[in-house]
Amino acid sequence: MSVRDDFTARIPGGDAGLIVLVLLGTYLAYVLAGLVLGYTLRGQLNSIATLTFYIGVFAMLSLALNLHWGYTGLFNIGIVGFMAVGVYVTAIVTKPTYVAGGAAQVGGLGLPLWVGILAGMLAAALLGLVVALPALRLRADYLAIVTIAMSEIVRFSFLSGELQQFQLLGNRVGFGGGSGLILDFAPPLEALLRGVGLWNGYLGFVDAFQVVVPRNPKPVVDGLIYGLLLLGFVAGFYWLLKRTGESPFGRVLKAIREDEDVANALGKNTDRFKIKSFMLGCALMGLAGILWLVPQGAVTPNFFRPRVTFFVWIALIIGGAGSNTGSVLGGAIFAAVLYQGPRYFQNLVSAVFPNLDSPSGFGQAISPLISQFDPVPFLLYTVDSIRQLQLVVMGLVLIWLMHNRPEGMLGYRKETASVIPLSRPKSMAADGGDDDSVRTDGGVDAAAQGGETDE
């Protein structure tokens, strides 16, 4: 038993406890940084809402990717393509029908949001089927190339002028080309609350919130509640994938990951299992994309660049492929440290030193350093272009992880299929008891210790 397993076993609540602990630590760090910055309460709440939002989406995406890579060993680097299809199909189904002279260039089918979300997930799953059919029979790296090519095809299709508008069921709909689509329908939170008849109660709650945030509290409350909703979805994803992983279906998936030939020899139709797992993961990626982008109010194809796929992969690798808890932790740590962290740092710098004039290009930044050993313009330029350097840092983190910790924080924990735990009981191991005694009573002792940490 490794140190890590001991560590998770000691935390109250096991895996869930670990997740809660990491989340609390992250929020504490952000709140402390906000105090240093002298944020108002409103600013603090906003930054917490943003952080929660990104933790939620990255945790969902890395959970879905964990089903592909961690459970089934499918190397999918086209995540963003499935997100894009989910979002665009939702938009077309849900947008109100076209009215001449309206703000939107194209309309939709005007159906309720939940129909749109289901349609988007279905479309993402079908795209997964189309991609998986040719690629699954081939080597893992071919699937990688096919999926990333697919995600770029999807982006180019949404960018193209030809699909900017077309007729569907007698309605003028379209993908809007390079300028994107306005998502002029009720955001998920409002749709959900209206659906369950709590919208008026929610508005009342927002009014009551004026005690805490005096002016216009709605955006703040919206952000916070939506963040909570996303965390709820993360819990749902976690539960679904945990159940899937522990089911007979999930055991076959793990067998495929370890050795596909053996699984095949045992009479499992591995292709069919792989396709099902791939489609389920794609549908979840579509849902995560919808929950990420629909509240933004507009969507453009160039959001769906391959870098988003790369973000999700880093999140999964930080947490550890093969572990659902690790996926959530990886998503949270990635969102807090690598994704939001540098931006927060940029805000921090501009709050501490207001009115800084950073150079507009690398040339102006580097020349004082060379000629007068003046590093200030270079540092300013560095802080100013932190959004590019952030990606450099992520690349380096990925390289470092692959060199030093390819299994991530919690990756590939022993997942025994046996009902009786097979690990050596702790007391015996500590005593250094001889092998025979371990073998005779090992099962009973270890049962008390429990296999709860296994996923």
Place this chain on the structure above:
Amino acid sequence: MGIAETYSRGRQFAIERPFALVLAVIVVVLLGDLLRGLATGQTQFADIGTLVWDGLMRGLVIGLAGIGLSMTYSILNFANFSHGDYITAGAFSGWATTYLIAGLGRADIGALLLVGAGGSVYGGTLGIGMLSTPLAVVAGIVVSGAFAIALSLAVDRTIFKPIRNEDGITLLITSIGVAFALRYLMQFVFGSDVRGTTAQPPSVSLYFIDGTVFINAHDITLLVVASALMLGVHVLLQRTKLGKAMRAMADNKDLALITGISTERVVRATWIIGGGLTGVAGYMFILWKGTLGFNDGWLLLLLIFAAVILGGIGSIYGAIAGGLVIGLTASMSVLWIPSAFSRAAAFVVMIVILLVKPSGLFSGRATA
């Protein structure tokens, strides 16, 4: 041979290879559409000539860059996603040299070295071209190759060598990390704007059946440089001892080790040859298309992967042939589909090949 025999053979083919049959039908339909267009005068022969020439040029760039990718894929056994950014790095280093030589004394050295970042100096204003500033272009070609070699060796030494014995996927993920670090470092230094790099090169117009096809000096330069380098690689692999060692290594690593071939030496030679060709391909790509941006190599990379898979991983002739097919597909697809989908068409060709003949056109893992 009776009709019955032909029929039964045909039926067997249709049952065994349904995808191939569907593919053949699609090709026939597309060609029929093209011929109809030519017959009715909707499509001009000269238009097709222009597209073929354009596709050929694109294909040469893809093929040249594909050789390096194919070699590292077969010898080091992983798909190198940082290859596209070696292309960009080679291009930036070469173009910085070209700008410096062509514009020395006429513009600020810093602006020249940064290839006119932020619109500080324009390639067109400096009059850069193969005929107007030959020395600057040749120096640029040499530097781009040398820089890409140095970069790929440095990355290999520090990043890929420590995990040489891991599986292909670990190396692949690492190479994605390298790709992002390199790309955004280049964006940090050179800025994100796409700059024009060349003045309009002189061109000749060839009369072609019912119109003219324009061929300019940079097309010819690309054709000459790419053909010479491809021929050079062919001679190197077939005639030298190093080439034989590399082919042996690509075929069977254990056997090669038993016969006393030094793995690390072959790996180094692979990066030198592959890196050099990649850097030059990047430079020539920019010379040919006339614009340079930090994303160029990455956007080309997926087409290069398509070419390498199409040709069969490990085969340099496959990479060249695959490059030409992909280039021609990307250019000529505009005859049938909107131009926004030309890149998509190239990927579709790759996916179709994966379905019909997964080992590629020049199947077999021989670097020959």
